Amino acid sequence: MKKNNTTIYDIAEALKISASTVSRALRNHSDISEAVTEKVIKMAKKMNYKANITAQNLKERKTKVIGVIIPEILHHFNMSVLNGIEEVAFRKGFHLLIAKTNESYQREIMHTDSLVGQVDGLLVCLSQETKKFDHFKAFKQHEIPLVFFERVAEKVAGHKVIMNDEATAFAQTEHLIKSGYKRIAIITGGDHLGVCRNRILGYLQALDKYNIDKDDDLIITSGMSYQEGRIGFQKVMSLKEKPDAIFATSDQITMAIYSEAKRMGLNLGSNFGLAAFSCDPLLALLEPSVTGLGQKGFEMGTMAAQMCIKEIxxxxxxxxxxxxxxxxxxxxxxxxxxxxxxNNKVDPNQYLGQKAVDDSLIYIY
Structure with missing residues (x-):
């Protein structure tokens, strides 16, 4: 009796039956009697038999692996998305193969090319450099399910899970206006990304509603990273007419602005406003705490994984x-x-689902 790498042939030899009978018994096939199935399972346990999942998957032309391509893993939202994906994948018996682009288009191409044929499906959040999408054609040619989340390739055939970016950006900008801020800047990434374009659109719609003229100097598309957020902040604060509030559209931009504002001695809230398109729980722990969004990363991840696995x-x-x-x-x-x-000019009754949370107010749009 082998201690390791026991096969169905070893079990068959021990029971004096065919290997095909062992194989069917282990799969609880209806052609095999309960008595024989019970003997096979008992012997398999005795011989410490472990099914060769890789071989089974190759036979079925399945890998039971889902690929995930994501810009970075460090920040809260992306970690929440990955947690959601992993939870669904685990329950469905899939493994994850995660690749990080570090916001690089070339890395995204490299990872995409390497995953063709290695995964049963692919989940993608585009890098901020990505403007072309030819590298996804192979997945469609091989009929491998493709799901985009958050930053999506709008013209590529695939499932998509997105936030209501336009409406949320409108709500955040409107809140800043109703809180008394008059000159509001937005710092975001390039408008080739749908998420950035839609957040700018929501911002502009709020300005238009309250008859505030658009000022192109206050629309900064420097990028989504911490360093790019610092550059954007420094650019608007060097204007002759400085902003009195900023709408930051990513976790990293938010932290860059918060750090720079504190360094400059600005009093957040009282004389300088900040609202963030961010769900990082750290925002509630800062002093002063920072206006942000609810937790939706896990929900986005679970939804993307469910769509992918259903297609598989x-x-x-x-x-x-x-x-x-x-x-x-x-x-x-x-x-x-x-x-x-x-005397608050903000009418809480206009918002749906208002409830108190410590020193915060949640308005559900």
Missing amino acids: EDNNKFKPRTETLSNELIIRKSSQRIELGK
């Missing part, structure tokens, strides 16, 4: 879907120039 299980019957998640605006001290009270 349906033998790649492709019916492209786009799922849009709404979000919550969590108002904290950094955007409250006007104190909440009897």
